[in-house]
Amino acid sequence: KGKRAFIAGVADDIGYGWAIAKSLAAAGAEILVGTWVPALSIFETSLQRGKFDESRILPDGSLMEITKIYPLDAVFDNPDDVPEDIKTNRRYAAYTNWTVQEAAESVKQDFGSIDILVHSLANGPEVSKPLLETSRKGYLAALSASTYSNVSLLKHFLPLMNPGGSAISLTHHASQRVFPGYGGGMSSAKAALESDTRVLAFEAGRKHKIRVNTVSAGPLKSRAAKAIGFIDTMVEYSKANAPLQKELSADEVGNTVAFLASPLASAITGAVIYVDNGLNAMGVGV
Numbered sequence: 315k316g317k318r319a320f321i322a323g324v325a326d327d328i329g330y331g332w333a334i335a336k337s338l339a340a341a342g343a344e345i346l347v348g349t350w351v352p353a354l355s356i357f358e359t360s361l362q363r364g365k366f367d368e369s370r371i372l373p374d375g376s377l378m379e380i381t382k383i384y385p386l387d388a389v390f391d392n393p394d395d396v397p398e399d400i401k402t403n404r405r406y407a408a409y410t411n412w413t414v415q416e417a418a419e420s421v422k423q424d425f426g427s428i429d430i431l432v433h434s435l436a437n438g439p440e441v442s443k444p445l446l447e448t449s450r451k452g453y454l455a456a457l458s459a460s461t462y463s464n465v466s467l468l469k470h471f472l473p474l475m476n477p478g479g480s481a482i483s484l485t486h487h488a489s490q491r492v493f494p495g496y497g498g499g500m501s502s503a504k505a506a507l508e509s510d511t512r513v514l515a516f517e518a519g520r521k522h523k524i525r526v527n528t529v530s531a532g533p534l535k536s537r538a539a540k541a542i543g544f545i546d547t548m549v550e551y552s553k554a555n556a557p558l559q560k561e562l563s564a565d566e567v568g569n570t571v572a573f574l575a576s577p578l579a580s581a582i583t584g585a586v587i588y589v590d591n592g593l594n595a596m597g598v599g600v
């Protein structure tokens with residue numbers, strides 16, 4: 315009770331970030347979100363116009379409240395990193411303080427501290443290209459947006475996290491096994507994210523008593539997943555071949571994040587927790 319969460323990567327009501335926000339809200343946490351600058355205006359307008367009201371309903375019948383929405387672009391750590399064309403871009407110029415460092419400073423000014431940090435974002439501009447056809451630029455962009463963003467978020471939010479707090483990111487099994495179609499260096503980005511989870515768990519655990527984990531989620535037809543292109547196939551494949559033959563709901567991932575953020579998980583850190591109906595356990599589909 316009384317915990318405060320900052321969830322980076324919420325821009326609609328269908329992705330994992332929204333479901334995580336709901337599960338944390340249902341468990342009594344105060345919700346702050348960080349929304350990608352180019353998606354912020356539509357997200358805020360839709361929220362204000364009640365477009366998400368139905369999906370805001372919590373198990374007790376009340377509506378999830380988002381206390382504050384922060385603009386965020388997690389590929390930039392501070393204003394010195396921002397190139398001129400982004401600075402002057404109409405969608406970016408409409409907002410201020412959206413680099414990671416500035417967002418952390420804003421949250422500190424507004425609320426002082428947080429207990430839970432969630433990274434639910436990824437971007438790989440060349441995701442639809444096989445690794446052999448991926449450019450250096452595309453590969454590094456995938457790592458920057460999907461992996462270093464997690465290091466940077468934790469680095470900048472750690473000083474305002476209360477001891478006993480918890481940081482959680484989302485990963486994909488393509489880090490460990492081949493998923494043709496999950497290209498552009500995104501498989502590499504997730505492998506690095508999982509390795510970072512262990513190192514960050516050590517460093518943040520020793521320094522600040524913060525736990526760091528990642529949830530390896532099964533397929534969800536989110537906005538980002540639709541952009542990759544083979545999400546319908548993955549949903550069907552999972553339903554046909556996983557030990558549990560049902561569609562995965564975003565809430566199941568949200569509830570796991572709420573568990574990992576809670577004292578019930580007080581000895582779990584540096585872990586990759588699969589929430590995928592068990593698909594990762596299979597060697598072949600049957």
Ligand code: NAI
Nearest residue numbers: 323325329330350387388434435436484533534536538539
């Ligand atoms: P989503 O589209 O709901 O979430 C991705 C979010 O990242 C979006 O809100 C987008 O605006 C934001 N974003 C992109 N670049 C950003 C940047 N530079 N700065 C700040 N925000 C940025 O899609 P989804 O699928 O819910 O993704 C959330 C996480 O779940 C990602 O890490 C993804 O890799 C992971 N995941 C998704 C699976 C799926 O099947 N949908 C399966 C396993 C993991």
